[in-house]
Amino acid sequence: MVPIQQCVVTAEQMRQIEGRLFAAGMPVAALMEKVAQRITTWLEDHFDLRIYPRIGVVAGPGHNGGDALVVARELHSRGYDVRVYAPLAKFKDLTQAHAEYIKHLGILWAESLAALADCDLLVDGLFGFGLERPIEGAIATDVEQINQWSQPVVSIDLPSGLHTDSGNVLGTAIRASHTLCLGLWKRGCFQDSALPLLGRVHLIDFDIPWSDIEAVLGQRPQVGRITAAIAREGLPLPRLANTHKYRVGHLLLVAGSQTYSGAALLAGLGARASGVGMVTLAVPASLKASPDGLPTRGLDDSVPRTPDGAIAQLPDSMDLESYDVIACGPGLSLAANACVQRVIATPSPLLLDADGLNILATLTPIPALKQRSAPTLLTPHPGEFKRLFKGLEAPDWPGSQAQAAAHYSQAIVVLKGARTVIAHPRGHLWLTPDSTPALARGGSGDILTGLLGGLAAQKVVGGAAASHDLALMNAALSGVWWHAQAGRAAAAVHSELGVDPLTLLHHLTPTLVREMADAQP
Template identity: 55%
Template structure:
């Protein structure tokens, strides 16, 4: 993994960023020089995004900037002409960054104006403001005086925001949000808590967030996403040794393409056989919910697992065979309601014959004895859907503590609450919640959401940074369970880390959704279609990686 990939995996809290920054300054980097470097990168990113070389300048501008190509600025095709850029300046170094950006854009020939409602500024910020004003850049204290702008750069607060925004600053932010002008937030949208993503009073609704140096945790929390817009990392060459020294282990990481691809069981060894590539047992479905079983099976198919057995109630066996001819469909005796009553595995087979088991999709809550039986097994076990509901009724942590094999739980927020009623609400700080759940239960917990988060009992966290709302659809979770458990079965036979496979599955599933949504719109990604994109997205991604 190269440096860029390593850096883009890392996620930090405000305190960790402060500690890293302190090490850099203690080593001799001047604060002002770092600000200059960072803000220079932001200014040039703004130019790349919004301005292009082939400007058609108005007459007045042509006179003002006659020859230099540096001054040939215009709107790129993605953005209407930029007449005026408003720079929102706060009291700290986030405001200092914004002022350096203001100065650079001014020197590029753009019309820039500043809004700074604070009278007390940090020293460096104050110096930059003074210099910007000496260049003739107008600065307004009252939001009513700020002229209409085509683009706003938000440097009000970064990771130093400590308390709720109130009064005139809060109402100014609301006023700016209402204008529907694109806003670029520096580091974090002002008003968001850097760690939890919580809105502190009110917050800037950014079109883009340029996160500085390392990804801030708050930007990966579901509750922040409405405010973050498109998020990009501005890498300013933080020494890796400082990152390692501050973060230690366990860490919070983003799942990126390189991480996911490196864990896939590819390529296969030239000499192998089906059982060496993992034997997965899926236990799913009921007379009422046969679709969930089919989707789980199709998800598992895409994982490439060597051997797939699926235990279902006898009455849905034939439909399963028609959808998954390669799988061994095990028809089981069923309850009056059509749930599996008893696992009836083929002769000479018991649960220990399988590399991994997944249990839950479409099962109904009538299959309690089945869930009890798999919990007693010594196999790595994925529990989902009704498997989770049954576990919750048994008492999650007491039950799981008796297991001596790995368990993976895949709840959405509602299931999470049922499984861990004592823990903090997963809607507030999802990362804190999922970490506590994994620690308490000893399971790997995958908390589904726009930014799915995975925690292991040792405290490591993986967050899936890209997804699509197209996946908010019935059956999509069944596909994930199948895919993930198929990967886990292969990880077991190859002795690869199972926790990483859970993260890889979340990434793969989301990428398939993204590709499907690109080609078919967000409305066109039903769960069955999603299964058809699983292999497509991997082969496309591998092709791209080969070319890179």
């Protein structure tokens, strides 16, 4: 069974799942009560009555508004001073019933939003999942007013005004401090366009039976959220007590040029942090990129360079098949064409990044990748993706783009962004739940390349060729998660402005130690 915390749904899928609950006999009113009770408990746990005594609730006409009204009733019963504002006069029947009871209890039913101005907290229950029409007119004015106030805002399911699937703003939208996603994660919670409005996102589980989820999403859902448990399972841990460096992977890292010498260094340090047994750095002859402490079998003196300081070619004597994984691209420059073509032709698991991708884009990329006998992992940012996969840009979200690219190229695609997505050629898509804008720094992607390559080499070594695809996928899931968590940890100490690549590197190992300790019973 797939944990609920992994599942990500569209609006239509959520409708179908809820429809099964109602068809099986779950009363709509009972489900509303259950959901609202859990929201209320969350609010009480996070917003203490002594600090947030006055709570304003903005209720819409549908069942999202009904949830909000039940929450208002329960908060009132627990001692909060609650005020309700509903900008629309007409409600669905169940929501109307709750509105009448709210008034019966003497809870303030405000005639205008202004009555909520001095509240300590606002609860947004205007519109939930499935909104398709833009917010306009007087309601849009109310939304804009809420966004100008300073109180924290908690949105039920999604901030009102966000499209459930695309995360796009429909006219205008609430800017939430917290979003309480109900039942299952909505696709919009992972869209770059939605991130400035979501605040911190939390799942409010209301015990949907797995059989109903499986009936709609399948036994193994196509779209999932990377959890800490998934990431930890993919790590090359624990190690055998009698292991040695040749049993824990040998990575060939082809990187660097005279112009971009730092990229090779950072990728090498990222590989070192992965715990891989050996790293071979293939760099131009004039480039001394191997720092103290990096377990490197140096090739500096044997790798020729072009006039502008790029790798001209890899030596013919170099047996590329002897490495468990090859990672190629950081800082290469476009002059390293022959080098990239050779690693693509090598029957070893391959990771391509940066100029490795840009050079691939000048070839015939899809046939070149499909002809490979070993699995390939691509790690483009949006610009590299556009150059590499012309015509595959999907309008709705990066996940669709990555899935299409993985299908056509038969490569695992890590499409980097504010919420990186990972797509497998068989159609499965994984979404990164947490990251930080602190990682928007030159060099952080080079570290990720080394980290992924090192993890992949440890998973590949000693395994049958048939398992190499899974090894690369596990490395992608674990490495992307680890990289993001280290960025968050570094930002918590140094701020989002203070996480340069070396700072990020220094947080990789402590972050892993902490995460593994948290996993212990």
